Amino acid sequence: MKALHRLGFAAAATAATASLFAAGTAEARDQIRIVGSSTVYPFASYVVEEFGATTQYPTPVIESTGSGGGLKLFCAGDGPDTPDITNASRPIKVSEYERCQDNGVQSISQAVIGSDGIVLANTADAQRFELTLEQITRAVAAEVPRNGKLVENPNKYWDDIDSSLPHNEILIYGPPTTSGTRDAFEELVMEAASEEMGYDGPYTKIRQDGAYVPAGENDNLIVQKLTRNEEALGIFGYSFLDQNRDRIQATPVNGVEPTTEAIAAGDYPIARSLYFYVKNGHAGKVPGLYEYVEMFLSERMIGDMGYLKDEGLIPLPAGRREEIRQAVLNKERLTRLEVKALNQ
Amino acid sequence: MAAPNLQAEKRIRQRYRRERRFKALCVGAILLSVLFLVFFFTDIIQRGYTAFYQAQIQVDVTYTERTVNLPPAAVDSEVRPFVSRGWLRQLPDHVEQDPGLMGQTVTRWVTADAPVGQYLKGKHSGLTEEQKATVDRLREAGRIELAFNSHFFTRGDSKMAEMAGIKSAVVGTILTLAVTMAVAFPIGVMSAVYLEEFATDNRFTRFIEVNINNLAAVPSILYGLLGLAIFINFMGVPRSSALAGGLTLALMTLPIIIITTRAALRAVPDSIREGAFGVGASRLQMVSHHVLPLSLPGILTGSIIGLAQAMGETAPLLLVGMMAFIPAAPEGVTDAATVLPAQVYTWASMPQRAFDELTAAGILVLLAVLLTLNATAVLLRKRFERRW
Numbered sequence: 001m002k003a004l005h006r007l008g009f010a011a012a013a014t015a016a017t018a019s020l021f022a023a024g025t026a027e028a029r030d031q032i033r034i035v036g037s038s039t040v041y042p043f044a045s046y047v048v049e050e051f052g053a054t055t056q057y058p059t060p061v062i063e064s065t066g067s068g069g070g071l072k073l074f075c076a077g078d079g080p081d082t083p084d085i086t087n088a089s090r091p092i093k094v095s096e097y098e099r100c101q102d103n104g105v106q107s108i109s110q111a112v113i114g115s116d117g118i119v120l121a122n123t124a125d126a127q128r129f130e131l132t133l134e135q136i137t138r139a140v141a142a143e144v145p146r147n148g149k150l151v152e153n154p155n156k157y158w159d160d161i162d163s164s165l166p167h168n169e170i171l172i173y174g175p176p177t178t179s180g181t182r183d184a185f186e187e188l189v190m191e192a193a194s195e196e197m198g199y200d201g202p203y204t205k206i207r208q209d210g211a212y213v214p215a216g217e218n219d220n221l222i223v224q225k226l227t228r229n230e231e232a233l234g235i236f237g238y239s240f241l242d243q244n245r246d247r248i249q250a251t252p253v254n255g256v257e258p259t260t261e262a263i264a265a266g267d268y269p270i271a272r273s274l275y276f277y278v279k280n281g282h283a284g285k286v287p288g289l290y291e292y293v294e295m296f297l298s299e300r301m302i303g304d305m306g307y308l309k310d311e312g313l314i315p316l317p318a319g320r321r322e323e324i325r326q327a328v329l330n331k332e333r334l335t336r337l338e339v340k341a342l343n344q
Numbered sequence: 345m346a347a348p349n350l351q352a353e354k355r356i357r358q359r360y361r362r363e364r365r366f367k368a369l370c371v372g373a374i375l376l377s378v379l380f381l382v383f384f385f386t387d388i389i390q391r392g393y394t395a396f397y398q399a400q401i402q403v404d405v406t407y408t409e410r411t412v413n414l415p416p417a418a419v420d421s422e423v424r425p426f427v428s429r430g431w432l433r434q435l436p437d438h439v440e441q442d443p444g445l446m447g448q449t450v451t452r453w454v455t456a457d458a459p460v461g462q463y464l465k466g467k468h469s470g471l472t473e474e475q476k477a478t479v480d481r482l483r484e485a486g487r488i489e490l491a492f493n494s495h496f497f498t499r500g501d502s503k504m505a506e507m508a509g510i511k512s513a514v515v516g517t518i519l520t521l522a523v524t525m526a527v528a529f530p531i532g533v534m535s536a537v538y539l540e541e542f543a544t545d546n547r548f549t550r551f552i553e554v555n556i557n558n559l560a561a562v563p564s565i566l567y568g569l570l571g572l573a574i575f576i577n578f579m580g581v582p583r584s585s586a587l588a589g590g591l592t593l594a595l596m597t598l599p600i601i602i603i604t605t606r607a608a609l610r611a612v613p614d615s616i617r618e619g620a621f622g623v624g625a626s627r628l629q630m631v632s633h634h635v636l637p638l639s640l641p642g643i644l645t646g647s648i649i650g651l652a653q654a655m656g657e658t659a660p661l662l663l664v665g666m667m668a669f670i671p672a673a674p675e676g677v678t679d680a681a682t683v684l685p686a687q688v689y690t691w692a693s694m695p696q697r698a699f700d701e702l703t704a705a706g707i708l709v710l711l712a713v714l715l716t717l718n719a720t721a722v723l724l725r726k727r728f729e730r731r732w
Contacts, residue, residue, distance in 0.1 A: 031680065033583075042694065045669040046503040052671055053433050061584055061680040063668045064690075081580070218693045220700075239695040246468040307429075311503070312695060 029080050032060035032292055036070030036087030037180055038217065039116060039237060040274050043308050044087050047296045050307075055295075057288030067180045074277060075100035084282045084289055088275045089116065089180035091342035097334070107280040107333040111293070112324050113302050115314040117238035117263040118185055118270045120251040126230040127166060129251040133193040133269060135161050136253070139170050140212050141190065142205040145198035153207050169211075173222045174235035176214035184272040185235060192269065223248060238263065239312025263314045271314065280331040290329065297325045388711075392704030398493040398506055399461035400453045401426055401482070405435075407445040412436050423482070425475065428455040430507035455495065456488065458505040458698040464490055468697055496705065500671045501687060505698030508691070510706055515673040516586055516666070516681030517655060523590025523677055524597055524654050529647055531594075532601030539602075540609040541631050560599035567596040568660030576664060584665035584680040592664050593654040600653065604646020608639035641728030648721040652714050658685045684710045 034044060041064040052059025065073065067088040074086035075096055082105075092100075092110070100108060120136065122129060138161045143150040158165035175182040186204040194203035206212050215222045219236040226234045227247050234248070238258060241250055250258050254269055262268040276296070282289055295301060301308050304315050315321070403419045411418035415432035431454050439445050460479055463469035471479065482488040500512030535556075543549045571592030575581040581588045612635050620630040636643075661667065667686045674681040682690075688706040691699045 029582075038693070041669075042503065048669060049503050049671050050433070053430075054436075059671050061668055061670075063584065063665050081583070219695070220693060237695070243470070243695045243697050244468075245470070 030287055031058045032085065032286055032289055033083040034060055034062040034085045034087065034276075035065045035073050035083045036063075036085075036276065037067040037089040037274070038064045039067075039089040039180055040087035040113070040276065042239070042311055043113065043274070043313050044276065044296070046308060046311055047292070047301055050301075051288075051292050051295055055288065055291060057291065060288075060292060066178065071096045071277075074279075075103055075105055078104040078106075078279065078281055080285065082279075084286050085276055085278045085293075088277065089272065090183060091273075091275060092277060092334075092339055093343060094336070094339050097336060097339045101336075105279060105281070107331065108277050109280055109328045109331055110334045110338075111276050111278065111297060111328045112273050112316060112320070113276065113296065113313065114308070114316055115263055115271045115273050116312075117258045117268055117314060118181060118188070118235060118272070119238055119241045119258045120233055120235055120253065120270075121226065121241055121248040122233050122251065123226050123230055124247055124249045128249050129158075129165075129233060130255070131165075131251055132254050133189050134197055135165070137190050137193040137197065137203075140172060140174075140206050141194075141203060142207040143203075148198070150199070153209070153211075156211070168231045171229065171232045172212045172235065173215040173225050173232055174206075174212060176216060179217055181235070181237060182214075185270070188270045188272065237312070238314070242312050260309070260314055264317070274313070277334075278328065280333065283331065293328060294325075297321070297328060388704050388707050392701055392706075392708045394465050394467075395496060395701040395705035396493050397490045398495070399456035399464050400489055400491045401456040401460070402451065402453050402487040403427060404449050404451050405454070406449045407435070407439055408447060412439055422478070423487075426456050426460050426479065426482075426488070428457050428504060428506045430502060430504040431455045453491075455506050458696065460488065461490070461506060462698055464488070465701075470697075496702075500673055501669055501682070501690070502671055505694075505696055505702060508699070508702055510684065510687060510709055512670045512673040513682050513684045513687035513706075514709075516589075516670065517683045519586035519674060519677050519681060520589045520593065520661075520666075520683055521651060521655060523587055524593040525647070525651060527591060527594035528597040528601055528650070532598050532647075533605050533643060535598075536602045536605035536609060537631060537636070540606050541635065542627065556599050556602050560603060563659075564596055564657055565659040565663070567592055568663035570595060571660060572663045582678050582680075584668050584682075585678045586674060586681040587677040588664040589661050589666045589681070589683065590677065592660050593657060596657065596660060597650040597654050600650035601643075601647050604649070605639070605643045608642025608646065609635060611642060612638050638730065641724050645721045645725045648717055648724070652717040652721075655683075655714065655717070656685055656710070658683075658689060661686060684713070 034048070036044075041062070045062050048060045048062050051057065067086075067090055070083070070086035070088060071092060074083050076082050120129070120131065138144055138153075138155055139158070141153055144153050144155070145151075146154075155161050155170060157167055157169055159167045174185065186206070190204045190206075191202040194201075215225060215234075219240045222234040222236050223240055223244050226232055233251065241248065241258065252258075256262050256268045258268050258270075263271045278289070278293055298306075299321070300306055302313065302315055302321060303309075304318070306313075306315065309315055316324070401423060403423050406418050408418075412435060415435040416424055416429075418432065418435055419427050459469040459471050463471050463476060463479055464483070469476075479488060495507055496509045498511055499507060499509035502508040539549060539553065571588065575588050575591050576583055581591065616634050616638065617630055620634050625633065658667070661683060665680075666682050667690065668680055668682050669690070670680060670682045684706065688703055688710065691703040691706060
């Protein structure tokens with residue numbers, strides 16, 4: 001017993017001192033730090049892994065924080081304790097850009113890596129849907145225009161919207177309000193359709209009476225729910241459709257199937273661009289930063305036959321890719337005017 | 345005389361019935377929880393056990409100047425789509441390690457692409473009919489087989505399911521918990537010893553006591569916010585490191601250790617203390633020679649339970665940046681790291697179907713470790729426990 005207690009004390013004392021010493025060491029960074037969107041995360045971490053495995057630089061550290069969370073960390077300052085790159089599934093907002101400028105992050109470059117389609121799908125066992133943007137909006141909006149004024153959405157079944165649709169209850173599993181996918185859905189579907197539907201302006205309020213179920217950030221969960229409920233429709237990223245073709249089928253929107261080609265050509269209406277932002281001031285301070293950027297923007301990654309295409313990324317047109325590559329590698333500074341134009 | 349007897353018998357029968365009903369309800373409650381547990385385990389095991397073996401393919405690998413620069417060219421075009429890209433990527437390393445390979449063609453069993461494994465396991469793979477036929481043919485020829493998945497234990501995270509493993513998460517977990525224990529154990533035990541053995545019972549110590557009990561019930565995410573503010577923003581501990589995570593978890597574990605240690609100290613009867621004083625021991629001698637050694641099993645049990653709780657925690661670690669993609673195991677407490685539950689969470693949100701079984705396998709490993717920890721706690725208690 002005596003030996004035991006001596007041992008215990010000795011161990012505790014050494015451990016406590018050791019941890020104090022460790023806490024005192026300053027941060028010396030030789031790893032690239034990346035934060036940002038959970039949609040871009042699978043693509044970026046693929047590049048991160050490749051970068052770590054095939055170059056002499058250490059593997060960058062990448063965290064999935066969401067687009068907003070990433071830009072918040074990114075714009076917190078220009079020091080070595082802030083991330084070098086942030087991924088985003090939407091362009092930077094003017095307010096975020098200004099926060100960056102205020103905190104000394106003067107020069108940032110914007111890279112577009114490709115597009116991501118947002119698909120609607122239901123279980124492969126049920127009848128396939130075919131919808132238009134207007135029909136989708138009528139199904140998910142909190143209020144719909146009727147006889148010149150907005151009334152609470154009365155549509156309970158799909159055939160309430162259009163008699164050609166099946167007599168199925170409207171039940172849609174989709175992303176929650178915190179998700180970038182939801183922002184994109186609101187903008188690309190509801191805003192786009194509401195202009196011609198008789199709303200006073202762009203309308204993006206989603207109903208909360210149970211017909212639209214926010215199903216969490218995990219798209220796999222939505223896919224599982226679809227396989228269990230034949231009447232349900234789900235909203236999620238294209239890569240999840242691609243991996244689950246045996247159990248779910250995509251809904252053509254405005255008559256266009258969500259295929260890689262249709263999304264790349266811009267025919268499929270619900271597609272958005274994916275971005276990353278890099279601090280030009282960190283070039284030379286963080287080893288390998290531009291080698292990483294170059295690898296990410298290389299044809300081998302985001303090209304027509306690139307690895308990321310297999311992961312579900314939709315490539316940009318070749319000319320645009322070259323343009324972006326030149327701009328980012330030449331450290332072209334993103335201006336306030338450009339940010340404003342992006343958010344229009 | 346008969347009437348009151350009848351009434352009494354009726355009452356007794358009623359009481360027995362009530363007792364039986366209550367017993368049945370209790371048994372039902374137990375059955376229900378056992379059922380949940382059985383359902384959970386069978387589901388996880390069923391989904392996870394296939395992750396412990398993976399597809400291998402036998403190929404002729406040609407090492408030349410050209411194939412080192414362009415690894416896919418090193419294997420035959422027939423099998424090329426089935427060989428893991430993660431394996432091909434290592435080709436230059438092979439030559440670096442053994443320059444004698446240059447100019448040779450070697451027949452090797454190599455890791456197959458994840459969809460091949462998915463197909464062999466009877467799951468949806470995304471392979472075309474033609475590719476499936478080729479895989480079937482190669483399998484009959486004995487050139488494709490399912491073998492033990494050693495990558496799962498020897499490699500870190502990867503975006504390629506066939507190359508992904510839990511090693512970096514396991515190492516990260518060990519480092520994080522080591523920091524947690526190194527900080528929380530001495531501070532927790534010393535606080536408890538002071539409160540229990542040295543402090544006088546006054547308003548101040550009672551105030552501290554209430555607060556410690558309260559802290560044990562604070563939602564863990566708040567500790568994450570606290571950790572972010574103190575350790576990362578103020579003290580400059582590197583983000584995502586095991587040190588930052590360990591210190592944050594230490595904050596969370598501290599109240600648990602203090603409370604259990606105090607309970608263990610209180611279980612030591614006062615006669616021991618009085619005996620020590622009686623032979624002239626000082627208070628320090630009384631504590632370090634008698635009370636602490638006697639209560640050590642109880643303290644360790646409590647600490648292990650606190651440790652197990654810290655191990656399953658993800659919310660506070662999310663805030664200090666440990667939900668990260670870590671392909672290589674961290675080498676020290678200041679390196680970027682991730683932990684097992686965070687790894688499971690990351691895999692669960694991957695689109696590729698092969699990650700489904702990896703997620704379940706990760707959960708199995710996590711459960712096994714937790715079970716071991718808790719069993720150790722029980723064993724310690726049983727072995728060293730003393731009744732007074």
